[in-house]
Amino acid sequence: SIPLGFFGGVGGASKRGILVKGSNYLEALNDVKYVVFDKTGTLTKGIFEVTSINPSNGLTKDELLEYAAFAEVHSNHPIALSIRKAYKKEINNNRIQDYNEISGHGIEVKVDGKTILAGNAKLMKKEDISFEQKDVVGTLVHVAIDGQYGGYIVISDEVKEDAAKAVQQLKSLGIKKTVMLTGDSKTVGKAVGHELGLDEIHAELLPHQKVEEIEKLDERKISKEKLIFVGDGINDTPVLARADVGIAMGGLGSDAAIEAADVVIMTDEPSKIATAIKIAKRTRGIVW
Ligand code: ADP
Numbered sequence: 422s423i424p425l426g427f428f429g430g431v432g433g434a435s436k437r438g439i440l441v442k443g444s445n446y447l448e449a450l451n452d453v454k455y456v457v458f459d460k461t462g463t464l465t466k467g468i469f470e471v472t473s474i475n476p477s478n479g480l481t482k483d484e485l486l487e488y489a490a491f492a493e494v495h496s497n498h499p500i501a502l503s504i505r506k507a508y509k510k511e512i513n514n515n516r517i518q519d520y521n522e523i524s525g526h527g528i529e530v531k532v533d534g535k536t537i538l539a540g541n542a543k544l545m546k547k548e549d550i551s552f553e554q555k556d557v558v559g560t561l562v563h564v565a566i567d568g569q570y571g572g573y574i575v576i577s578d579e580v581k582e583d584a585a586k587a588v589q590q591l592k593s594l595g596i597k598k599t600v601m602l603t604g605d606s607k608t609v610g611k612a613v614g615h616e617l618g619l620d621e622i623h624a625e626l627l628p629h630q631k632v633e634e635i636e637k638l639d640e641r642k643i644s645k646e647k648l649i650f651v652g653d654g655i656n657d658t659p660v661l662a663r664a665d666v667g668i669a670m671g672g673l674g675s676d677a678a679i680e681a682a683d684v685v686i687m688t689d690e691p692s693k694i695a696t697a698i699k700i701a702k703r704t705r706g707i708v709w
């Protein structure tokens with residue numbers, strides 16, 4: 422029997438803040454066995470805060486933060502927003518040239534004619550900047566000025582309130598594997614993944630490597646099984662497009678993600694994934 426107040430189908434989903442772009446996607450949600458999550462902005466709030474500033478080679482903390490803030494001036498990555506917020510001061514755009522955002526790595530830019538790099542260890546390695554690797558929990562933004570290492574800024578994010586519940590609900594709906602794909606470090610990936618009880622954690626991935634991981638997971642599916650990917654759309658639109666059902670967080674997510682996704686979670690809550698699957702199952706029950 423149908424519970425009182427139950428709204429079925431695509432319309433019912435939309436009343437719960439879940440925008441489904443066609444009944445075929447709702448149908449596909451019935452057979453989901455693999456749920457793959459992006460980390461930042463999807464399982465975590467995507468609101469980073471600077472927790473420490475660690476200069477090297479004679480820089481002051483203020484100088485390190487200033488270089489980082491100038492480098493991040495045009496980026497809308499959550500990391501960039503946190504660094505600009507910590508800097509507080511205004512940024513004169515005339516001092517910035519040749520801005521280049523390198524997906525999954527960070528930023529390369531000229532500030533007052535100096536080449537500034539701001540990003541992860543992968544970016545430093547790619548540009549041959551040597552530095553001492555620290556074992557710190559948190560997302561590290563390394564900075565280099567004209568080829569010399571200038572230190573790192575530690576920023577941290579929080580998991581969303583309903584993320585652990587979201588994973589539990591999926592398990593009770595018979596999902597075979599809950600997986601996290603992240604471009605962030607293994608340290609951060611593992612800390613978040615274990616806290617939430619995810620089955621698999623794949624870290625330090627570039628956007629194209631996230632697509633490759635989806636393809637590998639896809640090969641593990643049998644018969645009608647479906648795989649869904651849940652992302653916030655910052656750097657993950659190719660993955661959203663590749664999954665059987667691509668689900669985007671609508672609040673924080675970029676317009677590109679909302680375009681590329683098959684389902685949009687308007688409230689940004691990961692627990693809405695289980696809600697969508699339940700609606701799909703009840704709708705099938707009514708229709709068939
Ligand atoms: P996630 O998979 O966690 O959503 P992304 O793919 O967006 O992460 O980014 C992966 C990593 O690339 C980040 O953890 C960060 O180290 C680095 N990165 C990306 N964009 C920036 C940026 N604007 N500034 C500094 N680092 C960045």
Ligand code: MG
Binds near residue numbers: 460462653654655656
């Ligand atoms: Mg992301």
